[in-house]
Amino acid sequence: MALFFFVVGLELKHEILVGELASVRKAALPIIAAIGGMVIPAYGVF
Numbered sequence: 001m002a003l004f005f006f007v008v009g010l011e012l013k014h015e016i017l018v019g020e021l022a023s024v025r026k027a028a029l030p031i032i033a034a035i036g037g038m039v040i041p042a043y044g045v046f
Contacts, residue, residue, distance in 0.1 A: 008035040 015021045016027070021030065
């Protein structure tokens with residue numbers, strides 16, 4: 001399991017530095033979706 005999260009972390013770092021998420025404009029939607037995915041269940045809105 002630790003190896004899986006290590007590889008996922010490396011892939012995420014690569015995408016942020018040189019991949020599709022390198023520009024703030026392209027990365028905005030995934031960032032907002034990730035924050036919403038944490039906030040909405042935490043507050044039990046739905």
